[in-house]
Amino acid sequence: MTSSTSGPKGKPIEARSQRSQWSDRSFTWLTRLMAFGVAAVLVFIGVQVAIDAMPAIRRYGLEFLVTSSWNPVDDAYGALPVIYGTLVSSFIALLLAVPIGVGTALFLSEDFLPRPVRTVLSFMVEMLAAIPSVVYGIWGIFVLIPFLGPIGDWLHQNLGWIPLFGTAYLGPGMLPAALVLTVMILPIITAIARDSLISLPPALRQAALGMGATRWTAIFRVLIPAAFSGIVGGIMLALGRAMGETMAVTMLIGNSNDLNISILAPANTVASLLANQFAEAGDLQIAALMYAGLVLFGLTLVVNILAEMIVQRVNVYK
Amino acid sequence: MEHTAQHTDVPALRDTETVIATEQLNVYYGDFLALRNVNMAIPERKVTALIGPSGCGKSTLIRCFNRLNDLIDSFHLDGRVTYYGQDLYQDVDAVQVRRRIGMVFQQPNPFPKSIYDNIAFGARATGLTTDLDELVERSLKRSALWEEVKDKLKTNGLSLSGGQQQRLCIARAISTEPDVVLMDEPCSSLDPLSTLKIESLIRELAEEYTIIIVTHNMQQAARMADYTAFFNAEATEDGKRSGYLVEFAPTRKIFDQPAQEATRNYVNGQFG
Amino acid sequence: MTATDYRTRADRARRAIADQTSGPGYFDLFWTGVAGFFTLLALIPLVLVLAYVVFRGFSRLNWAAFTQLPPPPLAPDQGGFANALIGTLIMVGIGALVSVPFGVLAAVYLSEFSQGQVPRWIRFATNVLSGVPSILMGVFIYGLFVITTGTYSAVAGGFALGVLMLPIIVRTTDESLQIVPKQVRWAAIGMGASKFQTVLRVVLPAALPAIATGLTLAVARAAGETAPLLFTALFSQYWLDSLLQPTASLSVLVYNFARVPYEGQQRLAWAAALILVGIVMLTSILSRWATRKQIY
Structure with a gap:
């Protein structure tokens, strides 16, 4: 059985073909370029929006953040x-x-x-996150807003002396928008909190139960504190999502640029402002909208970075 | 020939040609010296077993032979590893080294592809223009798997039993016609029956290939190896274990009349 | 210790435990009830939204809906969203075409070729990118594309969706690649396969089912997105005959027609919403089912 092995035995190992070496090197570089590209996109978004916002930043400065007129006719933006x-x-x-x-x-x-029931229910809660935002919007317009009518009226009539309910319920406004936002961020909080709770070592629970703690004592005293940073990370992520959520809010919040403390009154968010005005805006208005977008970018960036830092710290312990 | 002179440490090996030799080889992971001062010359077309307690660096050593340690960032070595006299770490492409020096791993690791594609992978990767059907059949026959799988070459390699998977990995390793086949505890995850099959297969393969096998099973080394190297480990100051070569000789000598006290204790089962 | 000793002690212990549970039993019962109620509360919106979308949308899903242009305001129950359906498909396609190679290659670098702190930072940036509000993706592409080309277009919309998909694709591919055991990589490398061959012929194929699942989910989510399209693709009442003109999409159609007082258009919006929900739900359920039978 010494037939086919006459090959290159003992011969010096020759260099690899140029093509193979080249394909290895260029492939590695290509992937590296793409990976850095992903990070660059994040920076690029910030820079692009900042550049486009420049005219407005120069004109309004930081006062933009504390003034409340939004008037394209007079070019007054806050x-x-x-x-x-x-x-x-x-x-x-x-x-x-x-x-x-x-x-x-x-x-x-x-x-x-x-x-099995838990698995199905968890999946259903996750599905809340899969429903497109605009679908929540149309549902909110035709189902939630009419449904909230009597409740809003009651709140205003009976608790109207509280500034929060100081205006009549008009339909679109802060209340329906915030309620739909609640539904939309619920799956994020649930999923991450559940992950953190499930990944706790079983010994922790056994230790608590072994000391005679009841189930809920164990949950409040041991499990929630142990999973706390994971839960907080999830809440931060949800906050970032809520601040940037656009479509459903735009369709439900009423898009009024008047500042009103009542949650029954129409209001507006940065994202909704952009969604509403961008396509029909003039030059300086575009810049002002970009400026607002830059503020939103900054806010969500800070929240998301904090969230990621918390979540990553949790993952280290896993 | 020049490289036969490297047998000086092991006079008994003068009769065969050396394939792989190490000279004052030190292997480091970062600052940690994992294996120190290894000098050995591995003879052609023989089965050489590396034995020793865990942490003695035997797996580390064979991964130096096909430069698989290159995958570990902190790895570096000094001294020389040569292949027919040629330094494996100087001006040599690791990929080319591995085409000459194949490897079979501890866990059977077929690709999640068909049996056929597993074997054909090497030829396709190296751009070999051979008759693939013939190559697959020949490789499987040589690894004594042909009869069992010839009717299901298109099924996934992962659907085979553990022992069959390992023979598939052996067939895959020899399909590219390497000179040397490294085996890192190839039977440690297999049942005794599969182990026996693989052992007799290894004996047969030694007629064509140089086999270097790491094993923690002394009986296995005694049964199949022509030469055996015994490695030992000693604790360093910071509590890690650093390995070194104690003795390298014909298997018979290692087991019957070892030169070193440590070897005698180990083969008699007094530690490790 | 005698048997009776033991029994009295055991009895005493049992009674002590029983005493404890009879007190805080209410405490536990109360909180279990609260948690259960909250779970119910979390599930109600899903059922309500799905029920309404099916109820309002299904009856309008006739042949015309899939084959005709959007109706004029006062035409009850005529027309359809054919151009929007095509627009969505095309823009999601463009987005995938841009972001899938980009994201998959980036993930290959993270999982296969990188060392040290670099991949950590890139993963971090990827996760932060996935938290950037989708409307800002639109703003970004507006500045980058719409201003430069001077027109709203399917290409701009597609790119906006691509940016949106990118971090999701990187993350799912990265995770899928990491599931492939390192022994499989060793096997290929040990046979003298180059890095390129190892990744392309062994690692990627092994991870393919998981990657495909992730990509499908990312694409489906993108199909439902509206905000990035509002001022990149805008909308159009007409058939698409160039990639460089305003383009309709299902999601923007829902947004536009949900806010008008014309019942015919509203009903079409519900039908389009049903299609969007259908796409996302179906892919989610299918992918959940598909991940059950992975190789590793």
């Missing part, structure tokens, strides 16, 4: 109402979505229900 609207709508959405999301995550990570 972003205070939309920044306020962005922050308030996101804040209300978080206020509602955090307890519901964490509660759901707890319910679906503990063994209250058989495992």
Whole structure:
């Protein structure tokens, strides 16, 4: 059996073909270029928006952030109402979505229900994130806004002395927009909180239960604190999403640039302002919109970077 | 020939030609010296076994032979590793080295492709224009797998049993006609029956190929190897283990009348 | 210790535990109820939205919907969204064409070729990029494309969707590649395959099912996106005959027609919404099912 092995035995190892070496080197470089390209896109977005915003930045400076007129006729632009609207709508959405999301995550990570049922329910909650924003919008217009009518009227009539309910319910406004935002960020909070809870070592729970803690004592005293940073990371991600969410909010918030403390009144967010005015804007208005977009970019960037840092720190311990 | 002179450390090997030799080889991972001062000359068309307790650097050593350690960032070495006298780490392309020096791994690792494509991969990768059908049949026959798989060459390699998968990996390794086949504990994840099959296969392959096999199983080395090298490990100051070659000789000598006390203790099962 | 000793002790212990649970039992019951209620609360919107979309949209899904142009305002139940469907397909296609090679190659670098801190930073940037609001992708492409070419176009819309898909593609491909065991890479490298061959012939094919699933999801999500298209592709009532002209899409059609007082257009918006939801739900469920039978 010494037939076919006469080959190059003992002969010096020759250089690899130019083509093979070249393809290796160029392929590696190509992938490296693409990878750095992805990071560059992030920077590029910021730079491009900043450049386009320049005329407005020069003209209005930082005052843009604290003035509240938005008047294309006089070229008077201020972003205070939309920044306020962005922050308030996101804040209300978080206020509602955090307890519901964490509660759901707890319910679906503990063994209250058989495992297959939990899997299906978790999948259904994740599906909330898959529904396109514009579909939430059309649903909000035709279903949620009419449904909230009686509630809004009641709130205004009975609790109207509270500034939050100080105006009559007109339909589109902060309340329906914030409620839909709640639904849209709920799956993010639930998914990440559930992941953090599930990835806790089982020994942790056993230790707590072994010391005579009841299930919910263990959850409140041991499990939630242990999963805390993961949950906070998820909440931050949800906040970033809420601030940038556009379509559903645009269709429901009423797009009023008047600053109003009442959640029953129409309002506006940075993203909605862009969605509404961009396509029909003149030169300086475009620049002002870009400026507002830059503010939104900055806000979401900070929130997302914080969120990523928290989530990454959690992953280190996994 | 010049390189036969490198047998000086091991006089008993003078009769055959040396394929791979190491000279004052030190292997480092970062600052850590994993393997120190290895001098050995591995003879052609024989089975050479590397044995020793875990952490003694035997797997590290064979990964130096086909430059698989290049994949580890912190890896570097000093001293020389030669292949028919040619320094494997000087002006040589690692990819070309691996085409001459094949490898079979501890875990059977077929590609998630058909049995046929697993074997044909090497020829396709190296741009070899041979009759692929014939190559597949020949390789599978030589690895004693042909009869079992000839009717299902298109099925996924991962659908085979563990022992069959490992023979498929051997067939794949020899399909490119290497001079040397490195085997890193090829039977450690297999049942005894599959192990026996692979051992007898290795014996047969030694007629055509130089086989270097790492094993933690002394009986296995005793059964199949012509030559055996015993490595030992000692703890360094920072608690890691650093390996070194204790003794390299014909297998018979290692097991019957080892020159070193440590070897005797190891083969008699007194530690490790 | 005698048997009776043991039994009295066990009884005492059991009683102690029973005492404890009878007190905080309500506590546990209460919080279980709260968590269960919240779960129900989280699921209600899904059911409501899906039910309404099917209920309002399904009856309008006739042949005309798929084959005709959008109706004029006062024409009840005529016309369709054929041009928008085509527009969506084309723009999603352009987006995928741009971002899939880009993203997959970037992921190959992260998973196969990179070392040290660099991949960590790039992954970080990728994740941050996926958090950038989609409307800003539109703003970005507006500045980059629409201003330079002087027109809203399918190409601009496609690029905006591409930027949106990019981080998702990088992340899913990266994760899929990392699932492939390193032994498989060793096998290829150990046979003298070059890096290029190892990645192209072994690692990518092995990860392909997982990558394909991820790509499908990314594409489906992009199909439902509206914000990046608003001022890149704009909208059009007419058939598309050039990639460099304003282009209709299903999602922008929903946005436009949901806000008009004409019932015919509203009904068409619901039907288009149903198509969008259908695409996303179907791919999500299929991909969930597909990931169950992966190679590794």
